[in-house]
Amino acid sequence: MEYMLNLVRRHKAGEPVGIHAVCSAHPLVIEAAMEVAAAAGQPVLIEATSNQVNQDGGYTGMTPGAFHAFVHGIADRVGLARERVLLGGDHLGPNAWQDQSAGEAMAKADVLIEQYVTAGFRKIHLDCSMSCAGDPVPLRDDVVAARAARLCTVAERAWQAAGGEAPVYVVGTEVPVPGGAHEDLEELSVTTPEAAARTMASHRSAFAAAGLDAAWPRVVGLVVQPGVEFDHHKVIDFQPERAVGLSRMIEGVPTLVYEAHSTDYQTPANLAALVAGHFAILKVGPGATFALRETLWALADIEAAMAGDGKGCGFKDTVLDVMRAEPEYWRKYYDNDPRRARFDQQYSLSDRIRYYWPHPAIQAAQARLLASLEREAPPLTLLSQYLPAQYEAVREGRVRNRPVDLLKEGVARVLRQYMNACTTDACTAGAATRELEACQS
Known part of the structure; x- marks a missing residue:
């Protein structure tokens, strides 16, 4: 993916630029x-995780080819x-099959990688950091790196068969749990520069041993822990001073930046500080669906207020009734007390409701809700009461007072x-546009 390679070159040359996934x-x-990216003159990077999208359908029911379409x-x-539109794969590895032996899980990860690359995904996060059944906990860096190199070999073979732009890769062993922490957090340990250097060296060695010297310059990102995370109701904010050594370490590596996971709910100032500190790839997921x-x-x-009965079509109750009847996606994460669980189902930052x-x-209930508000637009007084930011955007003529437009503006x-x-x-936005066009010409 030449656009990503050029982005890293620009960042390493001193431009404080990055990309969010x-x-x-x-x-x-x-x-x-897509609309935000288009307005800024930028490409959009959309990523699917191995739990969302895989050869078995994942929790979305989509294979990589179906997600691409x-x-x-x-x-x-x-x-x-x-x-x-740039497509990436997140946490691609044995993540979805951790309850199986390493041999079984890695065989399925091989298929996963092949399908992602064949379908046109060109930013590939090789994540073999998790232990499978029978593995020690945690895995040694060299084991993680060797498994990542194995998957990279599969990806390179799939790309050569499919054609198109060459994939770029992200590696790392200090990978945050997908979707946020499961437990309450007070503070996080920032990856040390020494640990990051060891991770990088172990992957470089594993790639060389696997005959992947040609692929190594396309490893653009290293996942580390800059000290950002969120649990159900708290956010651990980025503190640049705690990551100074980590930021300095990567400055001496000409082809790599950091990829920061779990940046959801960071402040705008923190996001800018992350990019300035060479965490130039920012991942966001639950933060968008929470909005x-x-x-x-x-x-x-x-x-409900417009209906006059305080209930309306009962959209919230429908969602919560489904979650109570089908607790698969939240039961392991939320308190067993019914009142606490009902609160977390709605308001937890981990946003398990997104599943x-x-x-x-729920789709039918949402359609009824939006149809009701389409028939009779919300009065400005209620927009001001419940959606003050959208109220301002409507008053300024930037957003139409239609339910779908109000929803998209929230995100x-x-x-x-x-x-x-x-x-x-x-000027940077214009340069990005020209670069993307040049890469694809």
Whole structure:
């Protein structure tokens, strides 16, 4: 992916530029991300995780090929040229099959990688940091690196068979848990420069041993822990002074930047500081769908107020009833007390509710909610009460007072913070556009 290689070159040359990866399969989140990128003159990077999308369908029911078609379909609807859509795979490895032996899980990871690359994904996060059944906990760096090199070999073979741009890779052993921490957090240990250097060296050695010298210059990102995370109700904010040594270490490596996971809910200033500290790839997922849920909840309150009975179509109750009846996606994470669980189902920053949006009953309830607000637009007084940011955008003529537009604006407000942190000015946006066109010509 020549665009990513050029981005890293620009960053290493001193430009405080980066890119954010939107890790979501929700169509409205993806659509909002595309509209934000188009307005900024930037490409959009959409990533699927191995739990969301895999050869068995993942929790979205989509294979890599189906997700590729799904995202491109949204781009066509939005009017964003397909070549401006960059696709990445997140946590690609044995993550979805950790309960199986390493041999079984890695065989499935081979298939996963092959399908992602064949489908057109060109930013590949090789994540073999998790222990499988029978493995020691934690795995040694050399074991993680050897497994990553194995998957890279599969990816290179799949790319050569499929053609197109060469993939770029992200590696690392200090990988945050996908979707945020499961336990309450007070403070995090920042990866030491020495640990980051060892991780990099172990992967470089494993790639060389696997005959992947030609692929190593396309390893653009190293996942480390800069000291950012979130649990159910707290955010651990980035403190640049704690990561100074880590930031300095990567300055001597000409082809690599850091990839920061779990940056959801960081402040705009923190996001900009991360990019300035060479955490130039920022991942966001639950933060975007949390904003979607906030907006849906507000629209449900608006609709209930307009109905005059305080209930309206009962959208919230439908969602929570489904979650109570089908607890698979939240039971391991939330308190067993029914009142506490009901609170966390709605308001936890880990946003386990995002797994339920595709449910047929919830989709039907959402359609009723949006149709009701489409028939009768919310009065400005209720927008001011429940969605003050959207109220201002409507008053200024930037957003239409329609439910889908209000929903997308809720997500876009979050994603614009990432876009602003990753771009320096309008000249940079123009340069990015020219680079992308040049890479694909």
